[in-house]
Amino acid sequence: MSDVAVTEQDTVLGIDIGGTKMAAALVSADGRTLTGDRILTPAGDADQVFAALGELIERVRGDARPLAVGIGSAGPLDQVHGLVSPVNIPGWRNFPLVDRVRALVGDVPVTLGVDGHCFALGEFWTGAGREADTLLGIVVSTGVGGGLVVDGKPVIGQSGNAAHIGHVVVDLDGEACACGSFGCVEAYASGPRMVTRAKRRGWRTGEDVDAAVLAADAAAGDELALATFDDGAQALAAGIVATAVTVDLTTVVIGGGVSKAGSVLFDPVQAWVKRLAQLPFVTDLTVEPAQLDNAGLLGAAHQAWSAVG
Structure with a gap:
């Protein structure tokens, strides 16, 4: 202060x-x-x-x-x-x-x-995106939110809800999402949904644990935790690449509580982005952690x- x-x-x-x-x-x-x-x-x-x-x-x-x-x-x-x-x-x-x-x-x-718009604008103003003209900001926490800044200006949309990347559908046969749809990025990548999926696979059943514990176990090499983070990372990457090819961007900044997992999240996200981003104008797409709390x-x-x- x-x-x-x-x-x-x-x-x-x-x-x-x-x-x-x-x-x-x-x-x-x-x-x-x-x-x-x-x-x-x-x-x-x-x-x-x-x-x-x-x-x-x-x-x-x-x-x-x-x-x-x-x-x-x-x-x-x-x-x-x-x-x-x-x-x-x-x-x-x-x-x-x-x-x-x-x-x-x-x-x-x-x-x-x-909130996702504000996150992107904040990182653009004084954080990891301050050198970029166009960026996608993603908040991965209880849910998955997003925001776009294009040519230095926030993209708000007609209703104020543009760039809601958490509810981009990435799996046509996917799991039900809290929004009422199915197969959304959020259904795979939010902290609570990753914990639920890991428990279904047999990870720490019966324990009151959260995404931070899941991340710690993944960092320690737990195969179930790693597989769950990979699922979340694949969903995030699919949403990122879909957005990148739509608005022609090269910079992505990820924050939120789940991003504190560090390389456990960012390594598979970057690997999946590299695999999915094949068009020439998005092959240099970069994904980096937020700088601001x-x-x-x-x-x-x-x-x-x-x-x-």
């Missing part, structure tokens, strides 16, 4: 909302986080979830009056009306998040973007600064 004084003239409030955690911070115009905090995303109904977020916002902003608020939320969302329906936050369905946040912080611009929050803050003008 910086000792730089926080005033209403030099900060916006960035908020990052996901199925696992919620984070908020005051952010300067040059991308510095001046003060911030995070909490686990609570279970409960709509008001219970928002009450926890409201307490976080009040704690972070203190006496400061930010010029604007930028929110990055798990999707899908309705950007026009400020509504969110995160797949992994069942308490929020068509929840009026923008209006509720504005009522809390005052009459300032409040922007809303999909708070890229989504910084991307949300970047959107807020854009609203300030």
Whole structure:
């Protein structure tokens, strides 16, 4: 945390909302986080979830009056009306998040973007993608989200949900996905789904374990854990290459909790990308880990600064 004084003239409030955690911070115009905090995303109904977020916002902003608020939320969302329906936050369905946040912080611009878009924008602004003109950012965690920055600008789409790579179908006979479809990238590559698949194969049955344990076992050479990560990596690579040949990109940045697995994830992803990316304009496709721990929050803050003008 910086000792730089926080005033209403030099900060916006960035908020990052996901199925696992919620984070908020005051952010300067040059991308510095001046003060911030995070909490686990609570279970409960709509008001219970928002009450926890409201307490976080009040704690972070203190006496400061930010010029604007930028929110990055798990999707899908309705950007026009400020509504969110995160797949992994069942308490929020068509929840009026923008209006509720504005009522809390005052009459300032409040922007809303999909968390994957904000992640990509944050890495483009100050992270691993700051030297790229066009990049795909992917968040692999409770779910799988994504965002595109093309020619230096975020690709939002008509509804605000563009580049939702987690729900690109990569297996026509695949497993059911939480979105209601089947064979999606997320059904194979998200942390919880990888754990479920590994358990079906006989890995640590009966134990209360998560993707971090699966990654540790894979790093130690456990064949079931390695095979499960390879499945997830293949799905990610298929979604990456499908996106690359569609928008002609060469840079991919992956973050999120599952990306902390390191080479256990990135080695097979890079191998599968090399195998699948055969067209000449994507043969130099690079995949690298995110550099920022708070890229989504910084991307949300970047959107807020854009609203300030």
